[in-house]
Amino acid sequence: MIASPERLRDDLEDRDERAASAQFTAIWPTGRAELGISACPRTTEFIFSSEDHCLVFLIGGGAERAEMRIGEGAAASSSIRPGSAWFIPAGQTVRSTWRSSGLLRYIRIFLSPASVCAVARVSGWESVGGGQPDLVADPDIRNPEILRIAAEIGEETRRQGKGYQAYLRGLAQCLVVQLVRDQIRPRQRDCDDCIARRGPNAWRIRRAIEAMEARISESLSIDELSRVAGLSPFHFSRQFKLETGRAPNRYLVEIRIERAKLLLVANLDWPLPMIAEAVGYRSASQFSAVFRRETGRSPGAFRQGVQALSVGTCLPGSLSRG
Incomplete structure (x- = not known):
């Protein structure tokens, strides 16, 4: 209850x-x-x-x-x-x-502060x-x-x-x-600031990014994202890279891996297939391969490292609780 x-x-x-x-x-x-x-x-x-x-x-x-x-x-x-x-x-x-x-x-x-530092880092x-x-x-x-x-x-x-x-x-x-x-979103703020300084299609790219975040568990194609943005697939890909500095597929991978990190931290009892499905991968093996490529560690090793950090120590270079 x-x-x-x-x-x-x-x-x-x-x-x-x-x-x-x-x-x-x-x-x-x-x-x-x-x-x-x-x-x-x-x-x-x-x-x-x-x-x-x-x-x-x-x-x-x-x-x-x-x-x-x-x-x-x-x-x-x-x-x-x-x-x-x-x-x-x-x-x-x-x-x-x-x-x-x-x-x-x-x-x-x-x-x-150590527990917040671990999750933020x-x-x-x-x-x-x-x-x-x-x-x-x-x-x-x-x-x-x-x-x-x-x-x-x-x-x-x-x-x-x-x-x-x-x-x-x-x-x-x-x-x-x-x-x-909620309280710190530097990557999101950086992206917002970047888009705010760009061209007339910035709001269309923001709509596509919001769709990526809201539908992260789905298999989103360039065609689908371009429809959300109201652009042709060709112009959408060009405008997306102009506004964000990254190709749409590259940006989507980054969002998925960042969300997976949070799920690994917050849901220690979730098996890898559940996390893989939640961030849009068809299988745990596909998810693990992408996660290792992007972070240099397997999801399991990442989770173990977070558990060790959250006991009360912060990573080097940060303030730790006495």
């Missing part, structure tokens, strides 16, 4: 509400989660910072009006309700003023110079997959059944992948 904010809120209410910080806590090698309650007077000022990345998901209570500033970003003002969530990158300070009353019920999920999203990748603060997380995973982490933190740490570690890995997709 998928956890819901309402169920978690009810479980917290069963505890003594006079205890303003009653919490369930769970810890795994690359992070921790806190499920708890805090008293909130009519007007409350919060100042918070952590050496870890932090996702906060509100499951009960709220604020009629809240003003929040994360790091050097502009202050955001809005109402805060159950289901609201915000992301605070490691080392940044959030300052907020809430106008509310009663008890706040929340999930706070802390993720080590193997996915080709490392920062310039090899340091920690920059994650963008977000005072209003809307991605439903992030909210679903956060609620499930909260439920498992409350329940703590057999093997809960392994389960939480898997959920946290999925959460990291989602945050990396």
Whole structure:
């Protein structure tokens, strides 16, 4: 059963509400989660910072009006309700003023920079110079997959059944992948910037790229992509290379391999045939051959390397957690 904010809120209410910080806590090698309650007077000022990345998901209570500033970003003002969530990158300070009353019920999920670094590095999203990748603060997380995973982490933190740490570690890995997709997308931004500077057919090429990403499990031909772009196959191939610097088939292979890396990281129990099918290859052997050609490693060796990295160490040249 998928956890819901309402169920978690009810479980917290069963505890003594006079205890303003009653919490369930769970810890795994690359992070921790806190499920708890805090008293909130009519007007409350919060100042918070952590050496870890932090996702906060509100499951009960709220604020009629809240003003929040994360790091050097502009202050955001809005109402805060159950289901609201915000992301605070490691080392940044959030300052907020809430106008509310009663008890706040929340999930706070802390993720080590090393775990984010590992996913970003193997996915080709490392920062310039090899340091920690920059994650963008977000005072209003809307991605439903992030909210679903956060609620499930909260439920498992409350329940703590057999093997809960392994389960939480898997959920946290999925959460990291989602945050990396949302909060840092340098390749996508580079492509967007490149296309924005190009010719009148740039929007047609963007449509073809979006089709590649959305239909990555399908066998897409040049004819099909050119129809999406509204160009002849000949002109489409020419314009695509002009706009992106790569041929369409080359670009599609890169997208598939990057998606496969994420699936290998986030779904450690998925067999290779399942991953191969998810990224558009007819067989595990075909997928493995292309993956080895593109990365220099087999999918299995890549997955083992990621598991070793995610235990808590970051690759050379990046900041690691002490």
